[in-house]
Amino acid sequence: MRLAQHMAVASERVRATAIEATEFPELSRAYQVMGVPKVVINDRVQFEGAVPEQDFLGAVLQAVAPA
């Protein structure tokens, strides 16, 4: 999932962390990682699998939208 890193370069607001799930079982459990890639944005929006750029952006915007 390279979109996250490219988004981090595009905006000072965005931080992207790629996590090797098997090396961090506790973290993976905490975020209920069942399948990969799994994306979690602001601990609020999550999805599994590769998605097109537009959908990824949609998830980012959803994560910062007022509740």
Next chain:
Amino acid sequence: MNAMAILTERDRTAVRKEFEKLTGPVKLVVFSQELVAGDLCRQNEQLVREVATLSDKLTVEVLNPAIDRERAEPYRVDQVPAIAVEGARAYGIRFYGIPSGYEFSNLIDSIIVASTGEPALSEETKASLQALAEDVDIKVFSTPT
């Protein structure tokens, strides 16, 4: 020829070719903590050093979060081994764990985009991201295969 090298000659040739796209300097900051995950941290550090030999635009800094606290703190890295990829600014790109397989290509791609500062995103996406009024933290979990 280093018998203990992690990267094969084929890997090195492929990465050198990719690194022809590099334009600006990139710093790879490695976070290692012997007491927490000694073997993994040593392997991670070795991998990053091997990658850094493939372009003169790359530099490596190694930090121990428990010792180099002041230097490490701004990165907000709470796991080891970890890598931060920095270009013209601190882009907030982090890798937790040894980047192998898919994550290795992701690391190489991140080094290139940090170097050029030109994300492969549509103008619409870039405009939306630049208009963000809040911080966004993206975590991507993956496995080597």
